[in-house]
Amino acid sequence: MTAPQIYLSFPGTARDALGFYADVFGGTLSLHTFEDFGRTDGPADAIAHGVLSGVVDLAGSDAAAGEKSVRFEGVMLSLLGTAEPDTLHGWFDRLAVGGDVVDPLSPKPWGASDGQVIDRHGVHWLIGYEPGQ
Numbered sequence: 001m002t003a004p005q006i007y008l009s010f011p012g013t014a015r016d017a018l019g020f021y022a023d024v025f026g027g028t029l030s031l032h033t034f035e036d037f038g039r040t041d042g043p044a045d046a047i048a049h050g051v052l053s054g055v056v057d058l059a060g061s062d063a064a065a066g067e068k069s070v071r072f073e074g075v076m077l078s079l080l081g082t083a084e085p086d087t088l089h090g091w092f093d094r095l096a097v098g099g100d101v102v103d104p105l106s107p108k109p110w111g112a113s114d115g116q117v118i119d120r121h122g123v124h125w126l127i128g129y130e131p132g133q
Contacts, residue, residue: 006077008060010121011069014047017121018060024094027054034062041065055083076116076126085113085129092127095119 010017015031022029030051035044046062056079063069079088092105098120105115105127114128 006058008058008123009063009067009069010047010060012043012046012062013121014050014060014062018047018050018052018058020119020121021052021056021058024091025052025054025056027052027056034064039064070122072118072122072124076124078126080114080126080128081130088127088129092117092125095125095127 008014008017018029018031030053031047032049033044034040034042034046034048037048039048041064042062046064047060049061050059052058079091082088083091089105092115096117096119100118102116102118102124103114105113105117107113112128112130114126116124116126118124
């Protein structure tokens, strides 16, 4: 079964945002500008399509004039159990830089460890793991 691809539209900050996620998660980042795609509905250096491929896959672009950009309400990107606990804590800490910790990544009464952070680009993350993972 194929999982949905996360594709985010940014308000002119796609280069910075996707670069930030590449720094957090590692992987290979590929960026293509409006100019590369022959688009004239935004600045030539705006990102028309960017892809981060690696342990965490993300894609995104800059929203063109009149298009909506990232706004999360009732949505979190979940990385529950996707890596070793030390890696998850590292990702959480790096995502929190310049963002807001909603709930610290820590042990919870039900036995798992999890936490929530809204990063500096407005993306809400749920990160955690089960005991013994």
